Amino acid sequence: MKHFLSIRDLERDEVQRLFRLTAELKARQKAREGGVPLAGRSMALIFEKPSLRTRVTFEVGMFQLGGSAVYLAAQEIGFGTRETVPDVARNLSRWVDIVTARVFAHGTVEALARHASVPVINGLSDLEHPCQALADFFTLWERGLDLSRTRLAWVGDGNNVCHSVLLLAALTGTAVTVCTPPGYEPHPAVVDACRALGGRVTLTVEAREAVEGADVIYTDVWISMGQEQERERRQEAFQRYQVNETLLRFAGGQALVMHCLPAHRGEEITDAVLDGPRSVVLDQAENRLHAQKGIILRLLGDG
Ligand code: CP
Ligand code: NVA
Numbered sequence: 001m002k003h004f005l006s007i008r009d010l011e012r013d014e015v016q017r018l019f020r021l022t023a024e025l026k027a028r029q030k031a032r033e034g035g036v037p038l039a040g041r042s043m044a045l046i047f048e049k050p051s052l053r054t055r056v057t058f059e060v061g062m063f064q065l066g067g068s069a070v071y072l073a074a075q076e077i078g079f080g081t082r083e084t085v086p087d088v089a090r091n092l093s094r095w096v097d098i099v100t101a102r103v104f105a106h107g108t109v110e111a112l113a114r115h116a117s118v119p120v121i122n123g124l125s126d127l128e129h130p131c132q133a134l135a136d137f138f139t140l141w142e143r144g145l146d147l148s149r150t151r152l153a154w155v156g157d158g159n160n161v162c163h164s165v166l167l168l169a170a171l172t173g174t175a176v177t178v179c180t181p182p183g184y185e186p187h188p189a190v191v192d193a194c195r196a197l198g199g200r201v202t203l204t205v206e207a208r209e210a211v212e213g214a215d216v217i218y219t220d221v222w223i224s225m226g227q228e229q230e231r232e233r234r235q236e237a238f239q240r241y242q243v244n245e246t247l248l249r250f251a252g253g254q255a256l257v258m259h260c261l262p263a264h265r266g267e268e269i270t271d272a273v274l275d276g277p278r279s280v281v282l283d284q285a286e287n288r289l290h291a292q293k294g295i296i297l298r299l300l301g302d303g
Pocket of ligand 1: 050051052053054055124132260261262
């Protein structure tokens, strides 16, 4: 693995290896037994969009591994305007050991990777959020779920997070039913890629049908960053797709609830469900830190 732009950069064996490495890093962190494998190494973090979890977990992760991180707001460095993306990539490669970028267009993170001589990580694009999916599936794995027998229901928008979840599910053998309003399905090329990997993907518009017998219910915002001008149309389209207590009653008694956060409480998910006993959202958020430390170490050849 040279870069981590997509779940497609992972092989099945690599996923299992990352889960084990993440578990080890998490245990070491809990025991405050850090070690400094990345002493003297640094990461550039470029953000075209806001972030809480991604920024903090990458910065803190690098620090805990003995390295450092430099945060670069895209508008401040004129990413793609003051200076071309390839030129930014070439310059950063002379100073830092690894680059993480959160971008609007997936093509931007691909261009960075093409022109950088150091590894590039996708910290969210319009197409994928691979770090999120990896932390999410680690969250299920560490709870002891057999991922090849798990049934996950995605309720809401067939968006970037949905794409990464689908692709990772194809690698772990997890069956996914994606329930979206008509016109908001995941990208057909992503669904085809999952099926080509042997992934079990079902598409439906019926939320109750999707969650019936599900072990995990996952939702995300109806309006992703950059889609603010579609707010009204989306809010109307998604009304019947809220994850609430009524919907949960149609799922298996022990179904876990996932959300990548930030949540729009009262829109795609209710307070009662988000803060309820089945919610694992804070474990997902915490595991971003541990899983990304694993990714960094693997990319830098230290894991
Ligand atoms: N889930 C996630 O990526 O959160 P942030 O947008 O806060 O980074
Ligand atoms: N789908 C959301 C995820 C945020 C972490 C977005 O792209 O805004």
